[in-house]
Amino acid sequence: MAAHPRLVSASDESGILCIYDDDSKPKVKRRSYAREVLDVFLPAGYPHTVTPDYTPYQIYDSFQAFSSTIAGLLSSRAVLQGFGVGNAASSATGAVLLTVLQESTGRLATILFAHRLGQAIEPECKFYRFLADIFNDSAMFLDVLSPALPGPAKVVALCMSGVLRALCGVSGGSAKASLSAHFARSGNLAELNAKDGSQETVISLLGMLVGSVFVRFVQSRLAVWLWTATLVGLHLWTNYQAVRSVQMRTLNKQRITIIITEFLRSGRVLRPDQVAAKERILRWKAPNIDYARRHPEIGEITTTDILNFRDNQYIIVNGTAGQKIYLKQAATTVDAIEAWVAALGRLRSVDDEFWKTMASSGWDLKTGAMETGHAVRILVE
Numbered sequence: 001m002a003a004h005p006r007l008v009s010a011s012d013e014s015g016i017l018c019i020y021d022d023d024s025k026p027k028v029k030r031r032s033y034a035r036e037v038l039d040v041f042l043p044a045g046y047p048h049t050v051t052p053d054y055t056p057y058q059i060y061d062s063f064q065a066f067s068s069t070i071a072g073l074l075s076s077r078a079v080l081q082g083f084g085v086g087n088a089a090s091s092a093t094g095a096v097l098l099t100v101l102q103e104s105t106g107r108l109a110t111i112l113f114a115h116r117l118g119q120a121i122e123p124e125c126k127f128y129r130f131l132a133d134i135f136n137d138s139a140m141f142l143d144v145l146s147p148a149l150p151g152p153a154k155v156v157a158l159c160m161s162g163v164l165r166a167l168c169g170v171s172g173g174s175a176k177a178s179l180s181a182h183f184a185r186s187g188n189l190a191e192l193n194a195k196d197g198s199q200e201t202v203i204s205l206l207g208m209l210v211g212s213v214f215v216r217f218v219q220s221r222l223a224v225w226l227w228t229a230t231l232v233g234l235h236l237w238t239n240y241q242a243v244r245s246v247q248m249r250t251l252n253k254q255r256i257t258i259i260i261t262e263f264l265r266s267g268r269v270l271r272p273d274q275v276a277a278k279e280r281i282l283r284w285k286a287p288n289i290d291y292a293r294r295h296p297e298i299g300e301i302t303t304t305d306i307l308n309f310r311d312n313q314y315i316i317v318n319g320t321a322g323q324k325i326y327l328k329q330a331a332t333t334v335d336a337i338e339a340w341v342a343a344l345g346r347l348r349s350v351d352d353e354f355w356k357t358m359a360s361s362g363w364d365l366k367t368g369a370m371e372t373g374h375a376v377r378i379l380v381e
Contacts, residue, residue, distance in 0.1 A: 041199050049186040053247045053276075057183070058196075060242035062203050064235050068136070069207025071231035073215050074224055075143035079158065098158060105159045106166035113170050120372035121171065123252045125178035126243045130281050132172030133239045137232040139164035144228050148221065182248060240281065247276040249362055250369040251337055254284050259358075260346050269357045288322030289343045291336070293373040296326060306380055314339035315378070329377045333368045340370060 043049050121128045142161040146154050184192045218227050248255070249272050258278050262270050270278075301317055309315045313335035315326045325339045334355065341347050359365055 041195055041202065043184075043188055043192050043195050045186065045188075049188050050183050050192065051185055051247070053245050053273075054183045056245040057179070057242050058199065060238045060245065062199065064133070064238035064242060065200055065203040066207045066210075067231045067235045067238065068133075069204050070211040070214055071137075071140055071228055071235060073208065073211040074218065074228050074231075075140040077215060078144045078147055078224070079161075081147040098155065101155070102158050102162035106162035109163040110166040110170050113167050118170075118174070119374065121174040122178045123250075123369040123372050125175040125182075126246055126248065126279070126281055128171045129175035129179065130239055130243050132168045132175065133236060135164045135168040135171065137235060139168065140228060140232060144224055179246060182246070182250075243281055244276070247272040249364040250367045251363060251365070252369045253286060253289075253340060253372075254279060256337055256340055256370075257287070257344065260341055260344060260350075263354070264346060264349055269354070269361050271361050272363065287344060289325065289340065290322065291325045291327070291339075291371045291373065292376045295376055296378065301326065301378075310380075312339075312342075314342070315380075316343050326376065326378050329379045331377065333370075334365050336368060336370045337365070 039046075047055065117128075139161040142157045142164070146157045146161070149157055180193050180196065181189055214227075218224055251259075255275050258275050259270050262268065296317075301315060305315050305317055313328045313331040315328070316339065317324045317326065323343045325336075325343055327336055327339065331339075338347065341350060355365065
């Protein structure tokens with residue numbers, strides 16, 4: 001008698017594997033306990049419901065959170081010392097007033113930073129994600145140094161620390177939202193953020209447990225400074241590796257410039273993972289081109305400029321400060337990208353087939369990430 005085929009089906013929700021043997025009798029086998037524990041911290045359907053770069057990013061992100069938690073305990077102790085905890089000559093009222101001053105300066109810095117740079121965070125989310133940790137680590141150094149400073153300098157250091165932490169909150173929180181939207185590929189953004197919070201909670205708890213033992217043995221001022229520098233160095237390295245591993249699919253100024261440069265050199269269109277390997281996080285020498293951030297004044301755009309670009313959804317104006325791109329009212333995301341390529345002087349080298357290849361290579365041509373300031377649109381009649 002012929003054997004029946006062997007069928008296997010799985011259910012992520014129940015964690016049960018249903019296996020049919022040769023006699024067509026279903027058998028039930030539960031997944032391992034380790035997998036069930038991991039499912040508490042990973043998005044449902046992982047790894048199929050997230051992008052491939054989610055895993056390396058989360059691994060590095062976990063390491064950076066662990067080192068940051070331990071360094072944070074050292075800086076927190078230094079802040080308490082700066083507030084006068086353990087000093088009989090210090091008053092609780094003075095500590096409260098210093099806290100109020102620190103919080104006030106930090107919140108004002110939050111408002112100013114969000115107003116001036118809020119629109120640039122999403123297009124440059126990798127840069128601002130790493131910059132947030134530079135802010136945070138700089139704040140830690142000021143905290144650790146504060147007990148050794150005289151009164152007025154101590155106040156200034158603690159206030160600057162509050163400002164840097166506030167900037168870290170705005171920059172890191174906003175950039176993280178963009179990265180989460182990138183990782184969520186199955187409409188699971190809310191769940192992904194919730195699971196990310198669970199991961200951070202566990203890592204922070206482990207860091208506090210290890211740090212609680214750590215701070216008992218690191219007491220001298222020199223030891224605190226040396227260990228803070230070591231932990232901050234590890235924190236920044238793991239953060240850098242985390243953002244380097246991200247393969248964004250949206251096109252910003254740097255990514256489209258890398259793509260166009262390689263396309264003209266070899267005739268091939270780079271994929272997001274290939275561009276990520278070439279992308280710079282902190283230092284990138286941008287061409288002297290930018291999108292307009294205010295409406296043009298009389299005479300700034302000439303009739304010649306309008307006629308030269310009458311068939312396009314943008315106008316490029318050459319000025320003493322470089323080239324400025326004005327997008328027209330009906331401009332799309334592709335028009336904004338095309339305008340940048342035209343300003344580079346490379347538009348004649350690409351055609352409709354180029355944009356089709358871009359889309360098939362995995363690039364998102366619908367989400368705008370070229371403009372990093374106030375979006376300006378002009379109407380030409």
